[in-house]
Amino acid sequence: MADVLTAPRVARPPGAGVDNGRVRLRVRFSKVGKVRFTSHRDVARIWERALRRVGLPVAYTAGFSPRPRLSFGLALPTGYESWGEYLDIELRTDRYRSGEVILVGHDDGTNLDVAELRERLDAALPSGFGVEVTEAIEGRVESLQEAVSACTWQFGIHAIDPTTAADAVERLLASSEVVVERERKGTTVTDDVRPAVHDMSLVATGSAWPSMPSVGLQATLAAKPRVVRPSELVSALAPGHEMTLAVRTHQWIERNGQRFEPLLPPAGERAPHACGCAS
DSSP: OOOBOOOOOOOOOOOOOOBTTEEEEEEEEEEOGGGGGSOHHHHHHHHHHHHHHHTOOBOBOOSSSOOBOEEEOSOOOTTOEEEEEEEEEEEEEEEEETTEEEESSOTTSOOEEGGGHHHHHHHHSOTTEEEEEEEEEOSOOOOHHHHEEEEEEEEEBTTOOHHHHHHHHHHHHHOSOOEEEEEETTEEEEEEOGGGEEEEEEEEOOTTOTTSOSEEEEEEEEOSSSOOOHHHHHHHHSTTOOBOOOEEEEEEEEETTEEEOSSOOOTTOOOTTOOEEOO
């Protein structure tokens, strides 16, 4: 058994400056357990309530029905877990310096150390959500939905043995075409998803996933031009078999041939349900 799977510690693209009295706060958080059944819209509402509890001066949109300026990463399918979800929050601020946001109208009238927000936000969220990192993002950057080009997933296939799974992975990677059926605007269409499968391999699952079989899979799938879900991959990989619990482990930004995570996980910490890689 190889080392425990962890996110590689690679730097994210740099930026600089504060824009028009606002600073963008980026949050990396996990979503595991029963909260995986909450929809993307419900997750947004949960975060809005948590930000009110913490008392942050969130910037709002203009117009008849102002909304908090929150920007999430790629929507996580309902029923899937994640070790690395992302949220950008615009805060009203006088200025920003070296990790410290000088806030406008902060409840206790003090400045805010960005790093301290991790525990405060974590305490304001329901069980199953875990705040891993908070960081002020400097300068103008792409939205998370525009920037993320691929995601890495871990998932299992119910009632399949390791040899059969390994053979199926080998055949799929050797294929020039992998056709799946999808519903689009009430019509069933077929798409070739082979170009969207960047890599795929077997991983051994641990006691953290008791509902999964002894053999699981890991795959990096494109998020553009259209997201490919693990369940779609399973339907092509092992027809007649069902997918077990799926977890999004990474979201990737690509620049000049290099991959970056929008925020790094805490140094020395691994994902909440990390699996061991098969040797």
